[in-house]
Amino acid sequence: MDIKVIFLIIIYSILIQNFVLSRFLGLCPFFGCSQKLSSAVGMGLAVIFVMVLASAITWILYTYLLDPATSVMGYMTANGVPPDLTFLRTIAFILVIASLVQFIEMFLQKKVPPLYRALGIYLPLITTNCAVLGVAVLNIDGFSAIGLNGKLTFLQSLVQGFAGGVGFLMVLVLMAGLREKLDLATIPESMKGIPVAFIMGGLMAIAFMGFSGLSI
Amino acid sequence: MITVVSSVIILGVIGIFFGACLAYASKIFYVQLDPRVEKIAESLPGANCGACGAAGCFSYAEGVVEGAFPANGCIPGGKDVATIIGGIMGCAVEELTPMKAVVNCKGGKKEARQKFEYMGVQDCKAAMLLAGGNKACEYGCLGFGNCVNVCQFQAITMGENGLPIVYPELCTGCGLCVKACPRGVISLIPQSQKIYVGCVNPEKGKAVKAVCEVGCLACGICANKNNNPSGDIVMEGGLPKISYQDNLRILPGATKCPTGTYVIDVTYPPVTYNQEKCNGCEGKPKPLCVKICPAKGCLTFDAERKKAVYDSSLCVGCELCISECPVVAFK
Numbered sequence: 001m002d003i004k005v006i007f008l009i010i011i012y013s014i015l016i017q018n019f020v021l022s023r024f025l026g027l028c029p030f031f032g033c034s035q036k037l038s039s040a041v042g043m044g045l046a047v048i049f050v051m052v053l054a055s056a057i058t059w060i061l062y063t064y065l066l067d068p069a070t071s072v073m074g075y076m077t078a079n080g081v082p083p084d085l086t087f088l089r090t091i092a093f094i095l096v097i098a099s100l101v102q103f104i105e106m107f108l109q110k111k112v113p114p115l116y117r118a119l120g121i122y123l124p125l126i127t128t129n130c131a132v133l134g135v136a137v138l139n140i141d142g143f144s145a146i147g148l149n150g151k152l153t154f155l156q157s158l159v160q161g162f163a164g165g166v167g168f169l170m171v172l173v174l175m176a177g178l179r180e181k182l183d184l185a186t187i188p189e190s191m192k193g194i195p196v197a198f199i200m201g202g203l204m205a206i207a208f209m210g211f212s213g214l215s216i
Numbered sequence: 217m218i219t220v221v222s223s224v225i226i227l228g229v230i231g232i233f234f235g236a237c238l239a240y241a242s243k244i245f246y247v248q249l250d251p252r253v254e255k256i257a258e259s260l261p262g263a264n265c266g267a268c269g270a271a272g273c274f275s276y277a278e279g280v281v282e283g284a285f286p287a288n289g290c291i292p293g294g295k296d297v298a299t300i301i302g303g304i305m306g307c308a309v310e311e312l313t314p315m316k317a318v319v320n321c322k323g324g325k326k327e328a329r330q331k332f333e334y335m336g337v338q339d340c341k342a343a344m345l346l347a348g349g350n351k352a353c354e355y356g357c358l359g360f361g362n363c364v365n366v367c368q369f370q371a372i373t374m375g376e377n378g379l380p381i382v383y384p385e386l387c388t389g390c391g392l393c394v395k396a397c398p399r400g401v402i403s404l405i406p407q408s409q410k411i412y413v414g415c416v417n418p419e420k421g422k423a424v425k426a427v428c429e430v431g432c433l434a435c436g437i438c439a440n441k442n443n444n445p446s447g448d449i450v451m452e453g454g455l456p457k458i459s460y461q462d463n464l465r466i467l468p469g470a471t472k473c474p475t476g477t478y479v480i481d482v483t484y485p486p487v488t489y490n491q492e493k494c495n496g497c498e499g500k501p502k503p504l505c506v507k508i509c510p511a512k513g514c515l516t517f518d519a520e521r522k523k524a525v526y527d528s529s530l531c532v533g534c535e536l537c538i539s540e541c542p543v544v545a546f547k
Binding site: 083084110 | 218274339365
């Protein structure tokens with residue numbers, strides 16, 4: 001049962017409910033960072049890394065500090081009942097993600113400087129990448145499409161973070177490949193660049209809608 | 217109340233914890249960066265054109281600090297950037313001759329014959345893969361604008377005639393277009409040069425005439441002694457080769473070209489002629505000035521009056537007649 005659920009989470013996160021093309025999260029890097037295949041791959045890998053780590057840390061944070069059912073904060077109150085701090089989740093998650101991105105930025109600058117320069121402004125932009133915040137929140141909200149209504153388990157959260165990142169990488173790479181080809185095509189002057197990329201992104205989203213009929 | 221207090225405490229603790237982690241990480245991952253590298257990188261154009269030999273502007277900046285690249289290595293940046301880098305590095309900088317890209321092909325849609333109509337990918341390299349391109353001339357510009365796309369400085373546009381137009385004032389001489397052109401029709405020449413050969417076809421006479429109206433026939437008229445006393449033009453491999461020094465010295469030869477292959481991007485004021493002084497070069501069949509003048513119809517000989525007749529509207533301003541006239545009738 002558990003293996004089946006994990007398999008479902010992977011398939012749903014990558015194809016059926018892809019973060020970019022079905023949930024429409026993380027569209028800024030999808031258009032901004034898909035001009036070159038090499039930087040698209042770098043960006044995708046960075047996002048996978050951030051999403052997995054963010055899933056792990058935000059899950060722990062939420063479970064043990066914010067969620068009254070499992071919180072360890074009981075000693076803070078007189079009656080031993082932990083306070084309900086779930087309303088803090090957005091700001092707390094943003095805090096975690098921002099720190100993580102800062103950390104990765106430092107790490108890349110030291111260890112992989114070419115990738116650091118290739119990602120440029122988009123690396124700090126992962127901070128506000130809604131796909132990362134999205135996966136953290138979705139881990140808490142559950143996965144109703146496959147019948148998981150409550151909070152996901154720790155392992156399931158990690159899997160969703162990883163698979164979501166892989167889906168993001170895949171779409172980014174597909175888009176970059178198409179846009180590299182598109183550079184050589186004859187298109188009207190007014191449609192060159194971003195406008196035709198928007199249309200193509202829309203067509204890709206329609207194509208991915210085909211996966212929603214997939215029954216596993 | 218308890219909610220407010222506990223949320224403040226928890227968020228504060230989380231913030232302090234991550235702040236401490238980041239502070240520690242910044243110690244571990246501290247990158248020692250020479251401040252000069254950043255300063256130099258900021259002063260560079262940032263086009264990552266690679267004309268300096270480095271992979272990009274940043275690696276060039278690193279190379280300058282390490283001593284691997286000269287301070288005047290940035291060709292697009294030119295004199296200004298070289299002076300700034302020299303100031304940062306504290307060394308004197310030699311001046312480089314500013315260069316510009318020119319298109320050595322005049323055979324546009326009108327002048328050059330097409331072999332077939334090409335309807336594939338609009339890219340010079342792709343077009344060249346199909347039977348060597350759609351132009352009958354195996355050497356000329358294909359006109360799909362690889363150079364236009366590669367230029368980082370918007371210095372090239374595609375003209376209506378299917379030939380790229382380079383704006384010298386925007387061109388930095390980085391040479392990206394030279395590398396991008398599969399035909400090799402673009403070359404770099406000094407900015408001051410206004411006359412260059414508009415053909416790269418090394419074949420001769422009939423073979424060139426059959427494919428292009430303005431191609432170089434390798435007739436050698438521009439390089440012969442009368443039109444080219446300075447010897448700046450030399451015929452080499454079926455094409456004239458110019459040693460760029462002075463536009464004026466190339467002008468007579470370039471004007472004489474029967475097919476108009478030369479691109480002459482400069483005008484000189486016409487000479488002034490005092491006909492009263494002219495004695496028609498007595499004892500000679502033709503006045504010396506008429507013989508030497510490269511512009512057709514500019515100087516003609518009036519045999520009845522024994523005087524040279526001058527039409528200033530046709531003068532190219534090459535001043536050959538001034539040096540040739542024995543009675544100093546030209547100024």
